[in-house]
Amino acid sequence: MSTAEEHNLGAAEGETAPMEILLADLLKAIWQRRRWLVMVTGIGLLLAVGYALSIPNEYTSTAQLMPPDAQALSNTSMLSALAGSGAVASLGGLNARTPTGTFIGILGSQSAQDDIIDRFNLKQVYHCKLYIDARKVLTRNTIIDEDKKSGIISISVTDRDSKRTRDIAEAYVEELDKLVNSLSTSSARREREFLGQRIKSIKTDLDASSVALSQFSSHNATLNPQSQGQALFDSATRLQGELITAQSELSGLKATYSDDNMRVREARARIDELQNQLRKMGSVGENKDGADLKSDQGYPSIRELPILGVTYSDLSRKLSLQEGIYETLTRQYELAKVEEAKEIPTVRVLDEPQVPERKSSPHRSIIAVIGALVSTFLGIVWIIVCRLWEITDDSHPAKAAGRKVLRSIRGRDAIAPS
Numbered sequence: 001m002s003t004a005e006e007h008n009l010g011a012a013e014g015e016t017a018p019m020e021i022l023l024a025d026l027l028k029a030i031w032q033r034r035r036w037l038v039m040v041t042g043i044g045l046l047l048a049v050g051y052a053l054s055i056p057n058e059y060t061s062t063a064q065l066m067p068p069d070a071q072a073l074s075n076t077s078m079l080s081a082l083a084g085s086g087a088v089a090s091l092g093g094l095n096a097r098t099p100t101g102t103f104i105g106i107l108g109s110q111s112a113q114d115d116i117i118d119r120f121n122l123k124q125v126y127h128c129k130l131y132i133d134a135r136k137v138l139t140r141n142t143i144i145d146e147d148k149k150s151g152i153i154s155i156s157v158t159d160r161d162s163k164r165t166r167d168i169a170e171a172y173v174e175e176l177d178k179l180v181n182s183l184s185t186s187s188a189r190r191e192r193e194f195l196g197q198r199i200k201s202i203k204t205d206l207d208a209s210s211v212a213l214s215q216f217s218s219h220n221a222t223l224n225p226q227s228q229g230q231a232l233f234d235s236a237t238r239l240q241g242e243l244i245t246a247q248s249e250l251s252g253l254k255a256t257y258s259d260d261n262m263r264v265r266e267a268r269a270r271i272d273e274l275q276n277q278l279r280k281m282g283s284v285g286e287n288k289d290g291a292d293l294k295s296d297q298g299y300p301s302i303r304e305l306p307i308l309g310v311t312y313s314d315l316s317r318k319l320s321l322q323e324g325i326y327e328t329l330t331r332q333y334e335l336a337k338v339e340e341a342k343e344i345p346t347v348r349v350l351d352e353p354q355v356p357e358r359k360s361s362p363h364r365s366i367i368a369v370i371g372a373l374v375s376t377f378l379g380i381v382w383i384i385v386c387r388l389w390e391i392t393d394d395s396h397p398a399k400a401a402g403r404k405v406l407r408s409i410r411g412r413d414a415i416a417p418s
Helices: 003-032 034-054 076-084 099-107 110-120 131-140 162-183 187-220 225-256 262-282 304-343 364-391 397-415
Strands: 059-065 142-146 153-159 349-351
Touching (some): 003 034, 003 364, 059 162, 099 142, 099 153, 099 162, 110 162, 131 142, 225 262
Antiparallel strands (some): 059 153, 059 349
C-alpha cells in the first residue's frame, strides 16, 4: 500500500469515528432526557386534544343527480342564453358546452348562490356583510363533482347545522331546476310565450265583444233577429187570422143585435186589441237608425228587426270569430306546453339529500395523534440542538454567532423594564 493510500484511509477512519461517537452521544442524550421528552409529548397531546375539542362539528349532506339528456341540452339557443346571462361559470375546468358541464356551471352560478344565500340568510350565518364574501364561504363548503364514468352529478354541502346542510343541498337542486326552466329559449318555449300573449289579448277582445253583444241584446230585446223575425211573422199571421175571424163574428152579431149589446161590444173590443197588437208588430221605434224600443214595447217590431239585425249580426260575427281564434290558440298553447316539456331537460334526482347522522369533521383522534407526534419531534430536535451546543467548541463560528445573538436578546430584555 502506498503512502497516499494510507493517508486517505486514515483520514476516512478519522472522519467516521467522530460521526459514530456523535450519533451515539445524541442517542444517549435523548435517552437521558426521556422523562422530559415524555412530558413534552404529553403537553403537546393535551394541547392538541383541547384544540380538537374547540372545533365545532361539521356535517355533510350529499344529493346525486342523473346526467342530463344530451339531446335536450343540444339546443344552441339555450346554451347561448346560459352563457349570455352569466349563469354558467367555469367550475373545476369542466366544459360548460357538455350536458353535465352545463348543469354543474348552473349550480355554481352567482344567480343560484345568491338565491340560496337569501333563502337561508347565510350572510348572517357566515358573519359576512357582502354577498361576495358569503359566496366564497358557500363555494368553500360546497363540492360539485361529476363521475366521469357514469356522468352522475354529486352535490355535497358541509355546514355546522345538520338540518341546514340537508336543506341547502335540496335548494341547489331546486335552483338548478328553476334556472334551467327560466333560461330555456327553445322554439317550443318561444311559441308558448307568443301564444300566451295572444291568448290574453284575444281574451280581452272576446270579453269586450261579449259585453257589447249582451248589452245590445238586452237594450233592444233581441236574441236572434232571424229566428225572432220568423216568430214575429208567424205571430202576425196568426193575429191577422184571428182579426179576420173576429171581424166576421162582429158582422154576424150586428145583424142580430144592436151596438149596445154586450156580445157586440166584446167582439169590437177584441177586434181593437188585435189591431193594436198588429200595429205594435209593424211599428217603428223612436230612433229608426238605432231601432230603440218604445216605452210600451216589450220586443222589437217586424220593421225594426232588419235594422237591429245588421248590428246584431256584426257583433255576433265578431264574437264568433274571436271565440274560434281563442279556441284555436288555446289548443295550440297546450300543444306548445307539451313540446316545451319535452325539450326542457328535467332535473332527475337519483339520491335525495338526507340529514346526516354522523359528523364529517373534525377528526379529533387524528388531530391528537398529530399533536403528540409533532411535540415529540420538536422535543427531540430541542435535545439534539442543546447537545450539539454543549459539545461544540467555543471558538466555532456558529457558536460564537449564537452567543452574540443571545447576548443581544438578554440586553434588550434588561433594557425593556427601565
